[in-house]
Amino acid sequence: MSERPTPKTYAVRTFGCQMNEHDSERIAGLLEADGLERVATAEDADVIVLNTCCIRENADNKLYGTLGHLKSLKEQRPDLEIVVGGCLAQKDRELIRERAPHVDVVLGTHNVHRAAELLHEARAHGPIVEILTETVAGDETAFPSALPTRRELDWAAWVTIQIGCDNSCAFCIVPAVRGPEISRPFGELIDEVERLAADGVTEVTLLGQNVNSYGRDLAAALRAGELPADQAAVLAGARWADDLTTGTARRRPLFADLLRAVAAVDGIHRVRFTSPHPKDLLPETIEAMAQAEAVCAHLHLPLQSGSDAVLAAMHRGYTAERYLERLVAARAAIDDLAVTTDIIVGFPGETDEDFARTLDVVAAAEYDSAYTFIYSPRPGTEAAELTDRFVDPAVVGERYERLRVAVERSALARHRARIGRVEEVVVEGPSKRDPDITTGRTAQNKLVHFRASTPLRAGTYATVEVTDARAHHLQGELREVTRPARHRTRIAVVAG
Numbered sequence: 501m502s503e504r505p506t507p508k509t510y511a512v513r514t515f516g517c518q519m520n521e522h523d524s525e526r527i528a529g530l531l532e533a534d535g536l537e538r539v540a541t542a543e544d545a546d547v548i549v550l551n552t553c554c555i556r557e558n559a560d561n562k563l564y565g566t567l568g569h570l571k572s573l574k575e576q577r578p579d580l581e582i583v584v585g586g587c588l589a590q591k592d593r594e595l596i597r598e599r600a601p602h603v604d605v606v607l608g609t610h611n612v613h614r615a616a617e618l619l620h621e622a623r624a625h626g627p628i629v630e631i632l633t634e635t636v637a638g639d640e641t642a643f644p645s646a647l648p649t650r651r652e653l654d655w656a657a658w659v660t661i662q663i664g665c666d667n668s669c670a671f672c673i674v675p676a677v678r679g680p681e682i683s684r685p686f687g688e689l690i691d692e693v694e695r696l697a698a699d700g701v702t703e704v705t706l707l708g709q710n711v712n713s714y715g716r717d718l719a720a721a722l723r724a725g726e727l728p729a730d731q732a733a734v735l736a737g738a739r740w741a742d743d744l745t746t747g748t749a750r751r752r753p754l755f756a757d758l759l760r761a762v763a764a765v766d767g768i769h770r771v772r773f774t775s776p777h778p779k780d781l782l783p784e785t786i787e788a789m790a791q792a793e794a795v796c797a798h799l800h801l802p803l804q805s806g807s808d809a810v811l812a813a814m815h816r817g818y819t820a821e822r823y824l825e826r827l828v829a830a831r832a833a834i835d836d837l838a839v840t841t842d843i844i845v846g847f848p849g850e851t852d853e854d855f856a857r858t859l860d861v862v863a864a865a866e867y868d869s870a871y872t873f874i875y876s877p878r879p880g881t882e883a884a885e886l887t888d889r890f891v892d893p894a895v896v897g898e899r900y901e902r903l904r905v906a907v908e909r910s911a912l913a914r915h916r917a918r919i920g921r922v923e924e925v926v927v928e929g930p931s932k933r934d935p936d937i938t939t940g941r942t943a944q945n946k947l948v949h950f951r952a953s954t955p956l957r958a959g960t961y962a963t964v965e966v967t968d969a970r971a972h973h974l975q976g977e978l979r980e981v982t983r984p985a986r987h988r989t990r991i992a993v994v995a996g
């Protein structure tokens with residue numbers, strides 16, 4: 501097969517979670533390192549990357565719908581190259597090319613770093629599907645952050661601290677597509693955050709499926725091998741390595757240690773993380789959140805259900821009571837803590853009684869916001885087999901609506917209580933609806949809309965007095981700029 505003309509532009513479309521958004525930044529970084537320039541729309545792109553998610557069902561529909569549209573684009577422009585990556589690709593593999601033969605490259609969750617190479621191979625030899633069954637531990641390229649990245653925001657960065665998940669929640673496809681948990685070495689993470697800070701980044705979000713178990717595998721690796729002190733320091737941080745040599749080792753670098761170390765990096769003003777698993781939320785993490793000033797007062801603690809029977813069937817490893825105890829402890833320790841959650845409605849076997857317990861927990865937890873999902877059976881997961889216990893969709897729809905109302909009521913009450921307070925925001929830019937309005941985000945992860953007499957650069961920190969509240973955002977008045985943006989302005993290469 502003859503080589504196609506060299507492509508010049510690319511566009512990436514992401515479906516799914518922050519982990520996927522970050523993988524997309526990585527794919528973009530690799531393509532830019534390979535000489536491609538980003539364009540905003542698929543119509544202008546020589547290479548189109550679809551980075552997929554398979555956590556819930558509509559992701560499949562969205563992908564195959566988008567691929568349907570791209571078919572006619574490719575008929576008009578046969579040189580167009582289409583790449584499908586991410587969780588759905590990992591799950592569907594060859595099926596993607598069977599359903600959409602116009603796709604050039606299919607790559608999975610363990611070989612994101614191969615995006616540019618696979619495109620070259622496909623260009624020379626024809627379509628290619630490369631799905632690896634697992635990530636090679638110790639391989640630098642395993643972690644999205646460890647390679648060139650084209651960040652979406654100049655002042656904020658995602659940092660993947662752990663990939664995969666060792667839990668087995670009955671509804672969840674993640675362990676099947678992302679594999680077992682692997683933590684990124686402590687020393688490497690701190691180096692990366694230092695580099696980001698030097699580049700003007702002031703906010704980092706630590707990403708992992710289950711951040712609280714960060715370091716379990718590192719500890720096992722340390723125990724297994726008699727590592728020299730310098731290697732131990734990279735794996736688990738210098739403090740840990742010292743402990744190791746003096747024999748006072750705690751035998752594991754905790755997520756709390758990582759939080760404190762990242763928060764202490766010069767120039768880092770805000771640290772966020774997602775998501776901790778309620779069963780693994782240690783007092784040390786709460787203490788680190790309370791003490792390290794840069795760690796934002798926001799905890800995303802996925803509840804999934806408020807019914808103990810459903811939680812047990814889901815294999816979540818906690819009861820509603822235990823969950824609420826941890827929440828109370830976190831609120832008591834951390835000043836002005838915002839709490840958000842994920843809740844699934846209609847898990848197989850969920851009764852009216854079970855659902856009533858979920859509403860009870862929502863009332864008790866006083867959430868600031870919640871992502872609510874209708875249960876969607878994922879083939880290959882334990883719960884997808886429970887077909888005889890599936891809940892009537894009409895009942896699920898009605899429960900979903902009641903839950904939405906309860907969550908909005910709680911969010912509005914929490915937000916109204918903030919009226920009159922002066923809060924620090926980081927400017928995100930002009931509001932999408934009205935360019936005269938500036939949008940900022942508080943440490944508690946709330947959007948605030950306010951007017952600024954002169955435009956404020958994204959990444960600027962300012963104080964704003966909260967004047968009004970809605971369920972999904974606040975309104976405010978600008979007080980003063982507290983920290984001008986530090987990053988260099990990126991020169992736009994391509995319009996859009």
Ligand code: 5AD
Binds near residue numbers: 672804843
């Ligand atoms: N159906 C519905 N929601 C799901 N989630 C994960 N798997 C499913 C599923 N099969 C939700 C959970 C999780 C969030 C990321 O997505 O609430 O916390």
Ligand code: SF4
Binds near residue numbers: 673674
């Ligand atoms: Fe899925 Fe449960 Fe792992 Fe979260 S902790 S990724 S819900 S298996």
